[in-house]
Amino acid sequence: MFQRTQNINLSPIKTMELLASKIPDVVSLAQGIPSFDTPEIVKKAAIKALNRGVVAKYSLTYGLLELRETIEQKLAEDGMFYDFEKEIIAVAGSIEGITATLIATIEPQKDEVIIFSPDYTSYAEAIKVAGGKPVYVNLIESSSAKASEDKNEGWKIDIADLKQKISSRTAAIMFSNPNNPTGVIFSKDDLLKIADLINGTEAFIISDEVYKDFIYLNAYSRFSLAQIPELRKKIIRIFSLSKAYAMAGWRIGFLHSDEENIKEILKIHDSLVTCAPVIAQHAAMAALDYGDREVAKFVSEFHKRRDIMCSYLDELKDFFEYQKPNGSYFVFPKIKQINTDFSLINTNKMDDNLKKMIQGSKSWQFALELLYNAHVVVVPGLAFGPAGENHIRLSFGRRQKDIEEGMRRIKKYLANSH
Amino acid sequence: MVLFLKRLLQLKLKYLAKIYIWRTNPFVIVVAGTTNRHWIKECILEALKEKGISCRGNKKNFNAEIGLPLSVLGVYSETDDDSKIRRWFNVLLKSARAAFFEKATDYLVLEMAIDKPDDMEYLLGIIKPQAAVFTTITMIYPENFSNLDEIAAEYRRLIKRLPKSGMAILNADDERIISLKEYSPARVFTYGIESPDPGFMAKDITKSLAGQEFLIQTADLKTKTVKINKFGQHHIYAELVKEVIVGGIIAKS
Numbered sequence: 001m002f003q004r005t006q007n008i009n010l011s012p013i014k015t016m017e018l019l020a021s022k023i024p025d026v027v028s029l030a031q032g033i034p035s036f037d038t039p040e041i042v043k044k045a046a047i048k049a050l051n052r053g054v055v056a057k058y059s060l061t062y063g064l065l066e067l068r069e070t071i072e073q074k075l076a077e078d079g080m081f082y083d084f085e086k087e088i089i090a091v092a093g094s095i096e097g098i099t100a101t102l103i104a105t106i107e108p109q110k111d112e113v114i115i116f117s118p119d120y121t122s123y124a125e126a127i128k129v130a131g132g133k134p135v136y137v138n139l140i141e142s143s144s145a146k147a148s149e150d151k152n153e154g155w156k157i158d159i160a161d162l163k164q165k166i167s168s169r170t171a172a173i174m175f176s177n178p179n180n181p182t183g184v185i186f187s188k189d190d191l192l193k194i195a196d197l198i199n200g201t202e203a204f205i206i207s208d209e210v211y212k213d214f215i216y217l218n219a220y221s222r223f224s225l226a227q228i229p230e231l232r233k234k235i236i237r238i239f240s241l242s243k244a245y246a247m248a249g250w251r252i253g254f255l256h257s258d259e260e261n262i263k264e265i266l267k268i269h270d271s272l273v274t275c276a277p278v279i280a281q282h283a284a285m286a287a288l289d290y291g292d293r294e295v296a297k298f299v300s301e302f303h304k305r306r307d308i309m310c311s312y313l314d315e316l317k318d319f320f321e322y323q324k325p326n327g328s329y330f331v332f333p334k335i336k337q338i339n340t341d342f343s344l345i346n347t348n349k350m351d352d353n354l355k356k357m358i359q360g361s362k363s364w365q366f367a368l369e370l371l372y373n374a375h376v377v378v379v380p381g382l383a384f385g386p387a388g389e390n391h392i393r394l395s396f397g398r399r400q401k402d403i404e405e406g407m408r409r410i411k412k413y414l415a416n417s418h
Numbered sequence: 419m420v421l422f423l424k425r426l427l428q429l430k431l432k433y434l435a436k437i438y439i440w441r442t443n444p445f446v447i448v449v450a451g452t453t454n455r456h457w458i459k460e461c462i463l464e465a466l467k468e469k470g471i472s473c474r475g476n477k478k479n480f481n482a483e484i485g486l487p488l489s490v491l492g493v494y495s496e497t498d499d500d501s502k503i504r505r506w507f508n509v510l511l512k513s514a515r516a517a518f519f520e521k522a523t524d525y526l527v528l529e530m531a532i533d534k535p536d537d538m539e540y541l542l543g544i545i546k547p548q549a550a551v552f553t554t555i556t557m558i559y560p561e562n563f564s565n566l567d568e569i570a571a572e573y574r575r576l577i578k579r580l581p582k583s584g585m586a587i588l589n590a591d592d593e594r595i596i597s598l599k600e601y602s603p604a605r606v607f608t609y610g611i612e613s614p615d616p617g618f619m620a621k622d623i624t625k626s627l628a629g630q631e632f633l634i635q636t637a638d639l640k641t642k643t644v645k646i647n648k649f650g651q652h653h654i655y656a657e658l659v660k661e662v663i664v665g666g667i668i669a670k671s
Contacts, residue, residue: 052562083648
């Protein structure tokens with residue numbers, strides 16, 4: 001029974017949240033969703049659409065024409081030119097777009113998808129759901145804590161390893177940029193190297209750019225491989241409105257690529273969801289048209305919260321070293337000189353899968369230690385791939401008072417117990 | 419209360435826009451239809467700017483009852499949220515200033531959006547277009563129009579109001595659009611890709627990674643090759659309209 005799902009795990013983030021839900025007075029720095037509510041203008045557009053009686057029926061499988069026209073215009077502002085009629089699909093959140101893309105691109109003889117480690121925790125599971133095999137390429141963490149600030153090189157793609165792992169079985173290389181959980185923004189040079197490596201192969205690049213708006217570098221000019229016309233048949237770019245427009249629960253995003261790829265992905269999208277939620281499509285239209293000011297406000301607030309979180313980490317330099325994130329809203333500190341005392345944690349009520357995951361994983365053990373002893377939820381680094389081990393992910397997308405309280409608790413706990 | 423204030427605002431904006439038009443007398447080109455208004459408007463503006471002609475168009479979706487007069491006045495609220503009374507008061511102040519003092523522009527190129535019957539009548543109460551481009555008629559407001567012919571009836575109102583000296587530019591590939599031809603008091607220009615005999619025609623279309631290349635044949639059978647870095651048939655239509663505007667308006671101005 002359930003053979004297909006035996007190797008598929010619930011996201012560790014959700015596991016942590018589930019464990020936390022049983023403990024009173026817990027502060028979460030785990031969840032990757034922004035603390036803000038959806039902008040008023042977006043909510044009003046949805047209410048208006050609801051009252052107009054236009055949300056009860058399916059839209060076209062591609063999505064509403066008007067929404068796709070708006071998306072085409074937004075993409076053009078960023079130097080990406082895609083046909084709204086045939087090259088853009090509105091999807092039910094980025095993970096649906098990712099899954100549809102993976103199902104469309106993975107084949108029996110081409111079943112490997114290269115992902116970075118660390119990278120978004122759900123990639124590996126989505127690949128398995130699509131019948132593929134995740135192949136990890138490590139990101140290399142700089143030994144200098146200033147690498148991130150000085151050169152945006154806190155974490156670098158191991159290009160040599162990537163080159164070695166590309167084979168005739170490679171269906172795609174998939175990554176988030178800016179990267180979740182490290183917050184690094186991959187350099188244009190490195191992205192172009194990836195494009196070079198797949199040149200002449202049948203592999204695609206799946207570029208997940210849900211954090212593209214959250215960038216804290218001065219004078220940074222946003223770059224995506226989807227801006228390069230010669231690569232349009234090789235790139236499938238995915239964007240979600242969950243983070244940038246605080247619309248995680250609306251389940252709305254979009255993907256775009258050359259017509260040849262989109263017509264295949266569309267078949268899977270149709271089978272999975274028929275169309276993205278129509279009310280969310282109407283809301284997305286308002287967000288893209290009128291939400292820029294709100295996005296700028298979010299970015300400025302997250303910038304401030306990043307600095308607050310980093311200042312706490314600076315105070316905890318005996319316990320952590322970290323690369324200051326230039327993008328997304330996560331910090332991914334490395335745990336040092338902490339001997340977790342796992343015997344203090346009661347594992348009796350944990351299921352076997354969880355116990356298996358925890359065994360031998362310092363990041364899991366430390367995350368649970370913080371949960372049970374400091375009442376702070378963080379995500380164990382192993383959740384983001386093997387190279388994430390010995391790290392934890394902290395989200396500064398949470399409210400400022402939660403960040404301050406959570407970091408105070410961690411500081412107090414570490415000072416008293418280690 | 420909010421609805422009353424919105425109506426009041428709408429009325430004030432309408433008259434301020436009319437004052438601006440009366441004072442500066444711009445040549446008004448409107449782009450009407452249910453899809454592809456944006457890129458056609460952008461192409462027309464590009465053609466005018468290339469010739470050094472002063473022009474202005476609407477931003478984003480400022481194309482209906484409130485957005486259109488604001489576009490005429492060149493005033494933009496950062497959102498179309500109608501609940502922030504203070505913000506709208508500021509918009510009203512800026513609009514009043516623009517109505518009396520905003521510098522004149524030679525051309526206004528405006529997208530015109532209707533989402534219910536009689537919207538067209540209201541918009542035509544604000545502007546008197548000299549030229550109108552008609553794009554497509556597709557069903558996008560099923561709650562207010564029972565069929566596509568009802569939407570076509572709205573566009574009929576627009577074409578009938580064009581002056582004899584004006585221009586009606588019709589998409590020959592859309593049957594409902596081309597059937598508006600007989601109601602036009604103005605000169606009619608047609609454009610298309612699929613119909614057998616449009617005045618302005620695109621043919622030999624090829625797509626490459628860099629974009630699209632095609633041949634435009636004008637009504638007087640002159641041809642020119644056009645290359646664009648955008649994808650989709652709607653951009654070819656936009657280039658065709660640009661050609662009509664260049665030949666029909668700019669060359670004579």
